Amino acid sequence: MRIDEKFLTEQLKYALDGVDLPFLGRRTRGKVRDLYTVGDKLVMIATDRLSAFDHILGLVPCKGQVLNELALFWFEQTRDIIPNAVLESPDPNVTIARRCTPLLVEVIVRGYITGVTGTSLWQRYSAGEREVYGIQFPNGLRKNDQLPAPIITPTTKAADGAHDALITPSAIVAQGLATAAQWEQVATAALALFARGQEIAARGGLVLVDTKYEFGLLPDGTVALIDEIHTPDSSRFWVAATLEDRRAAEQEPENFDKEFVRLYYAAQGYTGDGAPFPLPPALAVQAAERYIRAYERITRLPFMPAAMPAGARIASTMRRWADAQGE
Numbered sequence: 001m002r003i004d005e006k007f008l009t010e011q012l013k014y015a016l017d018g019v020d021l022p023f024l025g026r027r028t029r030g031k032v033r034d035l036y037t038v039g040d041k042l043v044m045i046a047t048d049r050l051s052a053f054d055h056i057l058g059l060v061p062c063k064g065q066v067l068n069e070l071a072l073f074w075f076e077q078t079r080d081i082i083p084n085a086v087l088e089s090p091d092p093n094v095t096i097a098r099r100c101t102p103l104l105v106e107v108i109v110r111g112y113i114t115g116v117t118g119t120s121l122w123q124r125y126s127a128g129e130r131e132v133y134g135i136q137f138p139n140g141l142r143k144n145d146q147l148p149a150p151i152i153t154p155t156t157k158a159a160d161g162a163h164d165a166l167i168t169p170s171a172i173v174a175q176g177l178a179t180a181a182q183w184e185q186v187a188t189a190a191l192a193l194f195a196r197g198q199e200i201a202a203r204g205g206l207v208l209v210d211t212k213y214e215f216g217l218l219p220d221g222t223v224a225l226i227d228e229i230h231t232p233d234s235s236r237f238w239v240a241a242t243l244e245d246r247r248a249a250e251q252e253p254e255n256f257d258k259e260f261v262r263l264y265y266a267a268q269g270y271t272g273d274g275a276p277f278p279l280p281p282a283l284a285v286q287a288a289e290r291y292i293r294a295y296e297r298i299t300r301l302p303f304m305p306a307a308m309p310a311g312a313r314i315a316s317t318m319r320r321w322a323d324a325q326g327e
C-alpha cells in the first residue's frame with residue numbers, strides 16, 4: 001500500500017477522536033490517550049488527537065497507531081536500561097500497562113537549544129537570559145546549536161489546563177515528588193535513555209533533539225518508565241543530512257515531529273496565547289506524513305496502516321480482551 005498524500009487525505013474521515021468502551025469502566029481522557037483502569041492494569045488507547053500549545057488542535061490520521069507502535073519499539077529497545085510498564089498490545093492503537101504511581105515530574109532532556117514558545121529555552125536565551133533552569137549558558141549560542149552535553153530540565157506535571165512549571169532537583173525532593181534516591185535513578189536513566197535514543201535515531205538519519213520522559217513506581221516500589229518514549233509527540237527529531245546546510249543558511253532544520261505544526265501556527269502569528277485556530281486538513285495530512293516517516297526511519301520498518309475504522313476495530317478487540325480478563 002502506498003502511503004501518500006492521497007491515501008492520507010482519504011484517511012482524514014477515519015481519524016480517531018476517541019473510543020468509548022463502557023464495558024471497561026469509566027473513560028478518562030488525557031490530551032492524546034483515552035484511558036481505562038481495569039484492576040491493576042491501565043488500558044491506554046492512542047487516539048489521533050494532536051495536542052500543541054496545551055490545546056487539542058485537531059485530528060491527524062494514523063497518528064495514534066504511529067505513536068503506540070513507535071513507543072512499543074522504543075520500550076523494547078531500552079528495557080536493558082530501565083524496566084517499563086508495558087504488558088501487551090492487543091491492538092495497533094492500544095497498550096496495556098501495569099498501573100504505576102506516577103512521579104509527578106516531567107523529565108525533559110535537551111541536546112540542543114531550540115523552541116518557539118515564549119518559555120522555550122531558545123526564546124529565553126535570545127531574550128538575554130544566561131541562567132535558565134539553574135544552568136549557566138555561554139554567550140554566543142545560536143538557535144538550534146547543540147549543547148556541550150545533554151541537560152535535564154524537569155518540570156512539575158501540572159493539573160488540567162495549567163502550564164507545567166520548572167522545578168529544581170532539590171525542590172523535587174523537598175516537595176516529596178521523589179526521594180533523593182529515586183531522583184538519582186531517574187536522572188541517570190533519563191540520560192542513558194537519551195543517549196540510546198540518539199544512537200538509534202542516527203541509524204535512521206535522524207537527530208533526537210529533545211524529549212520528555214515520565215516515570216512511575218511499580219507496586220513493589222521499583223522505578224519504571226511509563227507513558228510513552230521517543231515519539232514525535234514527546235520528542236523533537238531533525239533530519240541529520242540537511243542539518244548543517246540549513247543551519248548555515250539560517251533556516252529551520254527539517255523536522256519529523258510536532259514542531260512542524262508549531263512553526264506553522266507561529267508563522268500565522270499564534271504562539272500560545274488564547275485559543276488556537278483549528279488544524280487545517282492539509283496540515284493534518286502533512287503532519288501524518290511526518291509522523292509516519294519518523295516511524296519508518298526510526299524502526300527501519302514500513303508502516304502498515306491497521307484496518308479502518310479504528311474505533312469499531314478497537315471496540316471489538318477490547319471486548320475480547322475484557323472477556324479474557326475474567327477467565
Ligand SMILES: Nc1ncnc2c1ncn2[C@@H]1O[C@H](COP(=O)(O)OP(=O)(O)OP(=O)(O)O)[C@@H](O)[C@H]1O
Nearest residue numbers: 030031032033042085097098099100102216226227
Ligand atoms: N503505567 C502507567 N501508570 C499510570 N499512569 C500512566 C502510565 N502510563 C501513562 N500514564 C499516564 O496516562 C496518561 C497518558 O495519557 P496522555 O498521553 O493523553 O496524557 P497527557 O496529555 O500527556 O497527560 P495529562 O493529560 O495527564 O497531562 C498520562 O497522564 C500519563 O502520566
Ligand SMILES: [Mg+2]
Nearest residue numbers: 030032227228
Ligand atoms: Mg502524554
